[in-house]
Amino acid sequence: MTKDVYSLCFMCSVRCPIRVSVKDGQVVWIEGNSHMAGMDTSLCPRGAAGIALLNDTQRLQYPQIREGRRGEGKWRKVTWDEALDYTADRLKNIIEKNGPESVTLGERANLGSLVSKAFMKAIGSPNYFSHDALCKGSANTAFRSLFGYTDAQMGADLKGAKHIILYGRNLFESIEVRPAKALMSAITNGTKLTYIDPRVTVTATKSHRYWMIRPGTDLALNYALIHVILKEKLYDAEFVKRWVLGLPELKAFVEPYTPEWAQTETGIPASEIIGLARESASLKPTLFFHGYRSAHHTSEIYMRRSILILNALMGNIERPGGYFFKKGPGEAGGKAARKLTDLEFPVKSMPVRFDKAGTPDFPLPDPNHGVPQMLPRAILNNDPYPIKALIANRFDIIGSMPDSNLTRKALDMLDLIVAIDINYGNTAWYADVLLPESIYLERTDCVQQANGLKPQMFMRKQAVSPRYDTREAGMIFKGLADRMGIGQFFPYQNMEELVAWQLAGTGFSMADFEAKGFIPYGKDQIFWDRKDGLKITTPSGKIEIKSALMENAGIPSLPAYESMPSPPEGQFRLLTGRVAQHTHVSTQNNLYLNELFPENVLWMHREKAKTLGIADGDRVLVSSARSSGEIKAFVSDLIHPEAVFMAHGFGQKAGNATRSFGKGLSDAELQENVTDMVGGSPALHHTFVTVRKAGKGELS
DSSP states (O other): OEEEEEEEOOSSSSOOEEEEEEETTEEEEEEEOTTSTTTTTOOOHHHHTHHHHHTOTTSOOSOEEEOSSTTSOOEEEOOHHHHHHHHHHHHHHHHHHHOGGGEEEEEOOOTTHHHHHHHHHHHTOOOEEETHHHHHHHHHHHHHHHHSSOGGGEEEOSTTOSEEEEESOOTTTTTOHHHHHHHHHHHHTTOEEEEEOSBOOHHHHTOSEEEOOOTTOHHHHHHHHHHHHHHTTOSOHHHHHHHEEOHHHHHHHHTTOOHHHHHHHHSOOHHHHHHHHHHHHHHTTSEEEEOOOOOSSTTHHHHHHHHHHHHHHHTOBSSTTSEEEOBOGGGGTOOOOOOGGGSOOSOOSOOOOTTOBTBTTBOSSOTTTOOGGGHHHHHHHTOSSOOOEEEEESOOHHHHSSOHHHHHHHHTTOSEEEEEESSOOHHHHTOSEEEEBOOGGGOOOOOEEEOBSSOEEEOOOOOSOOSSSOBOHHHHHHHHHHHTTOGGGSOOSSHHHHHHHHHTTTTOOGGGGTTTSEEESOSSOOOOOTTTOOOOOSTTSSEESSOHHHHTTTOOSSOOOOOOOOOOTTOEEEEEEOOTTOOTTTSTTOHHHHHHSOSOEEEEEHHHHHHTTOOTTOEEEEEOSSOEEEEEEEEESSBOTTEEEEESSOSBOOTTOTTTBTOSOOHHHHOOOOBOTTTOOBOTTOOEEEEEEOOTTOOO
16 A cells, blocks of 8 residues: 655755655655645756665764775674764864864755754854855855845745846756746746856756856946936835935945946946846836846855845735745744744853854854865864864765865864764765664655745655664764753654654644645735835944944945956866756765766867867866866867856765766865855865866876
8 A cells, every 4th residue: 555755855955845646665655745826846956866875875874983094995793872972982082182162963854854953052162064055155145134134034936027137046957846846837837937057057048048157257247227217217116214224324335336337347248237227127017037046156145145235126026926024924924833942951151153154254154054165274283272072963074165176175173073964965974973864755754844935844754664773863973962860952752753743832833834744824825014014134224234243243234246256277267167967966876867977078169168178078188276186078068168057966975876986077176275254155167177188097
């Protein structure tokens, strides 16, 4: 007999609602949860490959402790008690000698993040950091500087817009099912799409207007658009007067940034820039300018702020077809699930973070996510103090952060590296202890509080029993906590008890999730009154173009534009991004997805390749100031001549992951570890590389 279990996917961080069909203890089918609006039964390739992950014999199967050298791939199989005893004892000794701040924990944010955050609070360490900050740390800072809310506390209504302008937001390859379907539905119903990117992506092929912008000059384009909008008074005067602070300063600032100036910087004709400004204004307020991944350049904070300023000028805030503030249960008369992080912890005042986020040295990045790429230098320099332990929870920092060699050099200085993971990734391969986590189909997870226009609660429910000797991360942290004398902050014996604890007081129970997998707090979308009801949380209560957050930290809101340099002769700017078939560095060894997309290639412009004697499919040697390696060339007219591009997440070094081992080239190996020191993101497109045809027998 087949039974259906409603749950949440975790083949990426989007957490799409799914229906899992189970027969005789086996998952036989996974599809989208058709009860969820905008979802129907659709899944992306990664979601469909969940069955391959469940049955993968190459994933982590049992706890292990390292016996060989780090990175050598030699461990011994141990019991859970031995692994947890060993880890807890090592952590206690490290804390006793060096203080709790010497322990760091980095993770890919997930439903159990509130457990890992509680663990760090309980031991007294401020050093939690999230993979999210690598992708959008500067976006987070930009949103807070203008609205007082983080990027995660705001959303974009794709379906209701008449015109959408995307900056490198490759939505059809990212891939989020509901936004992708909403965008396609909008286009089908007449919405116009403008796409701006140095490379022709799948999303570019669906656009009505595509601009192959010179890499890194989006900010110049936006300043020119703002120049036209203000000069010709195309903005929403009523909304701006009521809700926007700093318009006079903005007018004076953009005066020199004309479309003609931007044409020289971006390569986009001035007449087209003027045309987009006028066309956008004619459709206000049901249009929006949108980007997402904000980890490209050292001036990224100002690029992200410029996108948000354009939206504020168009008056498209808190209305259909624009940006909106996400509403919580309280807005619908409900109560949110409880969080372990809200408990009373013994440590009231934490030491400074390892990255110094939130201090005068680095005031603006969000301490809730941290600045992960600062970790290697903090370890190597003992600044601000010695760091001795890392717990990596589903976060492959070697494969994700720029300059992998620097990261490995720093990890060599640690006394303990613990990997809580499902796969043999680069960081797990380098760990001292491997604590295998049950995958999303094998576990019940913490409640997801999903705020939005219609706040909801979601449940990830166990569909099948674990295939191997694995445990939920929530139980792994509890096992460590019990052994370290802080178990009182984890008041549960299994995940079902934790969920029951969370739901206490909400009026709901686990049984209420059975029918659809989620619980809505209400039926109608909630928009605040745009006349008097916007609850903007900046000091002024308005959208701050001149930002108190920035100015009070001694950082200008509108600094003079600095021209983006072209690569030196014979070099290229290295661009990186995602493809629909893979999630960052975590799915390259998946049986199904590896067959669809086994390795990355290097996109090169045809004329540039010709001058170097490189043909499509040739092996090429790519070199930067940090590393070098071989990869196949993909020669095309579909990329800007100044740039080369490779998909992120390849060139993996974990020997037990045989399908992906050594396939393609890692962008992280090549990149320099450079940061937007205002916003907090790494500048992933900062690095210049050389490319030449590889010689016979040349090793990467």
